[in-house]
Amino acid sequence: MKKANLAISVGLCALxxxxxxxxxxxxxxxxxxxxxxxxxxxxxxxGHQGGNALEGAAIGAAAGGGAGAVxxxxxxxxxxxxxxxxx
Numbered sequence: 001m002k003k004a005n006l007a008i009s010v011g012l013c014a015l016x017x018x019x020x021x022x023x024x025x026x027x028x029x030x031x032x033x034x035x036x037x038x039x040x041x042x043x044x045x046x047g048h049q050g051g052n053a054l055e056g057a058a059i060g061a062a063a064g065g066g067a068g069a070v071x072x073x074x075x076x077x078x079x080x081x082x083x084x085x086x087x
Contacts, residue, residue, distance in 0.1 A: 039064020
């Protein structure tokens with residue numbers, strides 16, 4: 001149980017710091033990092049219930065990173081479109 005609490009604490013700290021590291025950076029990169037960290041934390045928690053915390057964290061990180069990158073990329077494209085259209 002202590003390992004799970006440690007993993008959750010480290011994941012939440014990384015999530016909080018990743019958004020502060022480069023506030024003007026591309027949304028795609030920030031979305032991927034944030035999604036991967038959140039997915040790893042949630043996957044680790046869910047996997048821990050079944051006895052496979054590490055496997056759950058890895059799968060969660062991959063899924064969360066992909067989803068975060070897709071969402072961030074959509075935001076980047078929207079910003080580019082608004083810039084070019086003068087909004």
